Amino acid sequence: MQDNMMKDTNRSGFVKKLLKNNVTLILGVLILMIVVASVFSPHFLTLFNLQSLMRDLAFIGMIAVAQSLLLLIGELDLSVGKTATLSGVFGGLLMTTLHVNPFLSFFLALISGAILGAINGMLVSGLRLNAMVTTIGMQSLYGGITLVITKGKAITNIPEEIFFLGKGSLGPIPIPFIFMIVVLICILYFTQRTRTGRYIYAIGNSKEASKLMGIRVNRIRVLLYSIVGFISALAGMLYVARLGSAQAAIGNSWPMNSIAAGVIGGVALTGGVGTPFGALIGAAIICVISNVIVLFGVNVYWQEAVSGLVVVVAIALPSLLKIIRERKMIKK
Amino acid sequence: MSVLEAKSITKTFPGVKALENVDISFELGKIHCIVGENGAGKSTLIKCLTGNYEPDSGEILIGGSSAKNDRKLFQRIAYVPQEIDLFQYMTVAENLFIPFERAGIKGRIRHRRLEEKAAPILEKFHITAKGSDIVKDISVSEQQLLQIARAVSLEEYDVLILDEPTTCLTTKEAHQLFEIVNSIKAENKAIIFISHKLDEVFELGDTISVFVNGLKVATEPLSDVDINWVVEQMTGKVIDYQEMFHSGNVTEETILEVENLSGKDFHHISFQLKKGEILGFSGLVGAGRSELMQAIFGYLPVYEGNISSRGKKWKKNDTHASVANGMFYLPEERRSQGILPELSVSVNASMNSLNRLNRWNGISRTKEKALVTEIVEEYNIKTSDFDKEIKFLSGGNQQKVIVGRCTSSDPEILVFDEPTKGIDIGAKTDIYKLMKRLAEQGIGIILISSEMDEIRKCSNRIICMYQGSMTGEFDGNANKDTILKAILGIGQETKEEDHNAG
Numbered sequence: 001m002q003d004n005m006m007k008d009t010n011r012s013g014f015v016k017k018l019l020k021n022n023v024t025l026i027l028g029v030l031i032l033m034i035v036v037a038s039v040f041s042p043h044f045l046t047l048f049n050l051q052s053l054m055r056d057l058a059f060i061g062m063i064a065v066a067q068s069l070l071l072l073i074g075e076l077d078l079s080v081g082k083t084a085t086l087s088g089v090f091g092g093l094l095m096t097t098l099h100v101n102p103f104l105s106f107f108l109a110l111i112s113g114a115i116l117g118a119i120n121g122m123l124v125s126g127l128r129l130n131a132m133v134t135t136i137g138m139q140s141l142y143g144g145i146t147l148v149i150t151k152g153k154a155i156t157n158i159p160e161e162i163f164f165l166g167k168g169s170l171g172p173i174p175i176p177f178i179f180m181i182v183v184l185i186c187i188l189y190f191t192q193r194t195r196t197g198r199y200i201y202a203i204g205n206s207k208e209a210s211k212l213m214g215i216r217v218n219r220i221r222v223l224l225y226s227i228v229g230f231i232s233a234l235a236g237m238l239y240v241a242r243l244g245s246a247q248a249a250i251g252n253s254w255p256m257n258s259i260a261a262g263v264i265g266g267v268a269l270t271g272g273v274g275t276p277f278g279a280l281i282g283a284a285i286i287c288v289i290s291n292v293i294v295l296f297g298v299n300v301y302w303q304e305a306v307s308g309l310v311v312v313v314a315i316a317l318p319s320l321l322k323i324i325r326e327r328k329m330i331k332k
Numbered sequence: 333m334s335v336l337e338a339k340s341i342t343k344t345f346p347g348v349k350a351l352e353n354v355d356i357s358f359e360l361g362k363i364h365c366i367v368g369e370n371g372a373g374k375s376t377l378i379k380c381l382t383g384n385y386e387p388d389s390g391e392i393l394i395g396g397s398s399a400k401n402d403r404k405l406f407q408r409i410a411y412v413p414q415e416i417d418l419f420q421y422m423t424v425a426e427n428l429f430i431p432f433e434r435a436g437i438k439g440r441i442r443h444r445r446l447e448e449k450a451a452p453i454l455e456k457f458h459i460t461a462k463g464s465d466i467v468k469d470i471s472v473s474e475q476q477l478l479q480i481a482r483a484v485s486l487e488e489y490d491v492l493i494l495d496e497p498t499t500c501l502t503t504k505e506a507h508q509l510f511e512i513v514n515s516i517k518a519e520n521k522a523i524i525f526i527s528h529k530l531d532e533v534f535e536l537g538d539t540i541s542v543f544v545n546g547l548k549v550a551t552e553p554l555s556d557v558d559i560n561w562v563v564e565q566m567t568g569k570v571i572d573y574q575e576m577f578h579s580g581n582v583t584e585e586t587i588l589e590v591e592n593l594s595g596k597d598f599h600h601i602s603f604q605l606k607k608g609e610i611l612g613f614s615g616l617v618g619a620g621r622s623e624l625m626q627a628i629f630g631y632l633p634v635y636e637g638n639i640s641s642r643g644k645k646w647k648k649n650d651t652h653a654s655v656a657n658g659m660f661y662l663p664e665e666r667r668s669q670g671i672l673p674e675l676s677v678s679v680n681a682s683m684n685s686l687n688r689l690n691r692w693n694g695i696s697r698t699k700e701k702a703l704v705t706e707i708v709e710e711y712n713i714k715t716s717d718f719d720k721e722i723k724f725l726s727g728g729n730q731q732k733v734i735v736g737r738c739t740s741s742d743p744e745i746l747v748f749d750e751p752t753k754g755i756d757i758g759a760k761t762d763i764y765k766l767m768k769r770l771a772e773q774g775i776g777i778i779l780i781s782s783e784m785d786e787i788r789k790c791s792n793r794i795i796c797m798y799q800g801s802m803t804g805e806f807d808g809n810a811n812k813d814t815i816l817k818a819i820l821g822i823g824q825e826t827k828e829e830d831h832n833a834g
Contacts, residue, residue, distance in 0.1 A: 193694025
């Protein structure tokens with residue numbers, strides 16, 4: 001893969017220009033991977049496989065897009081998975097034991113997610129804590145509460161009315177994927193066209209400068225954490241609808257995958273650079289990797305190792321290109 | 333004879349010719365000063381001379397032989413960067429000897445031995461701190477000296493490059509530094525001294541070279557030229573060095589009233605700001621002026637006292653409310669507190685006016701472009717396009733973008749904190765003119781400056797501070813000695829008694 005990229009930089013000026021843009025580059029990598037996958041595996045381009053790919057991407061993509069909001073201000077939330085589980089269990093309980101209307105329960109679960117997110121945000125901004133350490137702590141807390149409530153057992157007999165939200169499709173497109181697209185469009189509009197969106201980039205560039213400009217930094221931080229909580233809960237509830245049960249074990253890979261997706265997609269961990277769209281492309285790359293590993297029949301025990309390796313290579317790629325570019329500049 | 337020589341070097345970056353056909357040579361036992369605006373090519377030249385950049389064409393001769401194929405020659409060049417570049421949480425001795433291999437320290441690190449080894453070096457450079465002190469606890473001037481000691485004390489070198497070494501120093505500390513620089517000169521080393529402060533250049537230097545837009549326009553012995561000549565070379569025009577910039581439109585209307593205000597680094601401060609005046613705050617670095625203004629602005633806490641504006645009580649601890657009330661603070665640390673480095677000129681300039689750019693589908697790009705065009709034209713900001721990241725602009729132009737950002741939303745009070753720090757003379761005059769114009773439009777301006785000339789040139793009234801207390805209030809024509817006494821705290825006891833009595 002590296003060799004290919006290096007050859008590409010020597011091609012025409014237009015390609016060069018496009019390659020300077022990291023999102024285009026990453027999009028190119030994604031397309032390349034899809035082409036390779038469809039050439040080498042007859043199963044890749046089948047409707048069934050593409051649908052299951054989209055269904056996976058719906059969840060990781062949604063979380064990655066949400067996480068990119070925090071990455072843009074130079075922070076992150078490692079409790080996204082457990083927020084999703086706790087809200088999912090909360091929503092499940094409302095529907096089953098308390099017999100609340102399923103759709104109302106669904107909505108209330110999302111609100112509970114936003115509240116969990118807001119708690120993270122208030123801890124981080126109010127007590128001036130480090131986001132990473134705080135949300136590691138909060139993820140155990142949320143996960144622990146889930147275990148206390150469920151005693152480790154799944155909540156079954158979820159009302160069938162909401163199953164279509166997780167299992168259904170509109171034409172060939174799975175419903176969760178449509179949710180993800182809606183989330184993406186909302187977040188893109190929010191970050192790229194609104195005032196608060198501009199302030200997010202400002203905060204990511206310099207918290208001090210933003211505060212000295214009169215931007216309400218802490219208020220925006222709490223807002224972003226609650227949006228992340230809300231979207232995590234949405235992913236969690238869609239997962240409940242997909243499985244037909246609420247359980248404590250979902251979303252374990254979401255925090256790491258969403259951050260990796262952001263980094264692959266060109267969102268700087270230090271904040272202020274990148275777009276949620278890039279994060280989605282990053283998430284798509286991660287999904288295609290894990291899909292291809294299965295299709296190529298990689299030994300089950302090796303799957304995780306291979307997937308980790310490919311993610312690290314994907315993260316290293318933009319950085320590697322930058323180093324090569326700088327070397328060339330010095331030589332010139 | 334020349335120990336270091338650049339022969340017709342050219343260095344190009346995408347879109348910019350940073351150096352063009354520059355010939356320059358440096359001699360042993362001489363202090364060679366380099367002046368030029370930000371972006372004139374000084375830093376690029378230094379990076380070529382220290383081997384960090386390879387010039388596109390031309391060559392560097394060190395001790396008469398080309399450094400192109402013998403990169404070891406670059407070890408003869410010692411370089412002290414502009415910004416303090418020390419390990420803040422390690423000891424003075426550790427900072428002096430890291431990397432330890434270089435200092436010939438092998439095996440286990442024994443602190444007592446390091447400190448013993450450091451003692452004579454510290455003494456030579458008049459550093460009073462002990463080898464065991466933590467660097468962040470010693471004064472900025474000693475940190476600066478330590479940087480120089482680190483650069484020159486352990487290796488054989490012929491050339492010492494000092495990049496704006498006095499930026500953070502008071503006049504007195506700067507003179508201590510000059511003594512050391514002169515003693516290094518006496519050891520028959522070549523010294524390259526880069527500075528924006530022309531009085532220092534004339535005090536210290538032997539030769540001066542002026543850079544403009546990547547070209548070296550002149551090299552002359554300093555004894556043959558004067559300040560006006562230098563300014564003329566730099567700007568291509570004659571600037572009246574005596575010109576005054578007081579506001580001519582001071583009214584009696586008070587727009588900010590501060591009563592008995594105390595905070596962490598300032599005590600019992602009272603003053604009034606009138607509409608249309610420039611109020612100067614003079615003092616040494618660390619006198620508490622910035623802290624006072626940041627507290628009024630809401631960035632730092634206020635312990636006691638009152639702030640009001642036009643009879644209305646000022647909301648404390650809330651920068652958003654201050655901005656909404658028309659007060660803006662333009663920070664001294666432009667790079668970390670003023671600009672948003674990775675964002676475009678356009679985004680930086682419009683950040684405070686977004687509420688006026690709204691359309692049904694969010695921020696209107698057309699309206700934004702119109703606003704930014706207006707700002708860029710009004711303040712004569714030099715940028716090739718609006719989408720360029722602001723970090724690529726020169727310091728003066730960054731400052732103008734920040735001023736443009738604040739003024740575009742109808743401010744009433746503007747606080748300029750060291751607005752010309754690290755800015756060359758030509759652009760300084762632009763900033764003075766700008767403050768005068770804004771004041772005459774009816775804005776109340778507070779100017780914090782450590783440069784006596786700047787304060788006296790611009791301020792209608794001058795307030796002096798010493799160690800967090802007010803030590804005097806004078807009108808703009810007060811003489812230098814009076815102000816100097818006040819900022820040095822001479823006769824300040826009586827003043828403090830006044831405060832206690834009141």
